[in-house]
Amino acid sequence: MPRKRILSETEKRELISLPNTDQEIIWWYTLSEDDIIFIRNSTRGKINQLRLSIQLCYMRYPGISLAINERPDQKILNYVADQLQIDNSNWENYHSGPNESRYDHINIVRKRYNYQNFTISHHKNCVDKLRDSALQTDKGFILARELMNILREQRILLPSMSVIERICAEAVTKAEKEIYSLLSSSLTKDQKYALERLLITGQQYSVSTFNWLMQSPAAANPKHILIHLSKLKVIKKLSLPLDLGKHVHLNYLSKMAREGKQMTSQHLSDFEQNRKYATLIAVLLEIRETITDEIIEIHDTIMNSLFKDAKNKQNRPSDHIGVQNGQLF
Structure with missing residues (x-):
């Protein structure tokens, strides 16, 4: 089974990226007086002191050791070298010359600052x-x-x-x-059975009750309010606990509802039991909220339409009376 991918390549690069601004570099890579004393007392030669300090800085942030033959970021190198008053123009690879090795420097830093490898x-x-x-x-x-x-x-x-x-x-x-x-553990056996029934497509209907609940009205009229009320009645009949979903973060409820709405009833039926009930609950909670909002919206639309019709009818008789009055006088 393939591993779950939850990071994009762009996100991976951002997570491991080095500080770039002067403020960030100062924040992460300023050496304390104790650091400088330790660096100077732990190794001989300015190039070794600079390499040791760079390993220390990279271990602090981003939290890695500098790889073999890897040259440090130039801004970081300049800032650290300035603190140590060392000319960094002669930076060399670890494997060249009589200098101490990269491993020596890593071990010195690990021992002094209690760093450890991930195991x-x-x-x-x-x-x-x-x-x-x-x-x-x-x-x-x-x-x-x-x-x-x-x-x-x-x-x-x-x-x-x-x-x-x-x-x-x-x-x-x-x-x-x-x-x-x-x-799932919040449900009784009867409630679980009722949820299972929502996924069944009956002989008299082309869609399951679950799919019917997810259908939205094509237009705003009194008929659709009645349909919505019927849907709320079906959900209410399930007698789901009032606090159901209160202890689950909205991010997950929204995610499960979104996934559930994209599934067919057959696909949901094939889910592992707990996941199936949880997904159905998330969808039903969202449907209940959506239906309530749509009922209010449809009601407002109908009332506005009736108000406009009444206003138009009121204006037409007035005009007719005005004409009659003009003829009389």
Whole structure:
């Protein structure tokens, strides 16, 4: 089964992008006095001190170590070098010359600042930490940004973007299952049976009751108000709990309703039980609200039409009387 994709390529690039403005660079890459003392005491040679400081800065933000042969962003390099009063024009690759290796610098920073690599043991913990947020939104970008901030706060170096996406996708899947269970567990056996009946297409009708409920009127007239009232009666007869859906974030209710409206009754019938009932509930809650709004709108349209007709009829007799009066005088 293919992995769930919840991040676009553009979002991935944005999440891992480096600060660009002077204000951002100053915020993230200003070295403290203790940092500078540590850097100068931990390694010899100005080029090694500069490389060590760059690894420290990249670990702080975006939360990674500089890759082999990767040259740091020039703005960041200039700013860090200025703080250390080092000429950065002789920046070289880690593998060249007698200089200390990239791994030496990474290990020095990790030991001093307690940074650690992301491991499989962190995976489940990260999914759990995203639970509350995932119950409010399924937007991968929002969840990934929160996850990356959590890892930075804990001084855990970021894993690959594919791992970050997988963690967020798992958090969303767990949240969805929790929401399905929450909505479904509020129903009695009879209510579940009644919801199942909505999906059945009877011999006398070409559509199921569920599809009929989703149909909107083509025009505003008294007949459609009666149809809408009939639909509200069907929904009311289900006797759904009054607080149903109150503990589920509107983002998820709207998403489930949107998905449910795009499904046929047969497709909904094939859903896993909890997901099926939860989707039906979300659609019915939205239909009930929409129908109520449409009844008010149709009523206003009809009343405005009646008012205009009455006004026109009132004006016509007045004109006729005026003519008669003109003939008399």
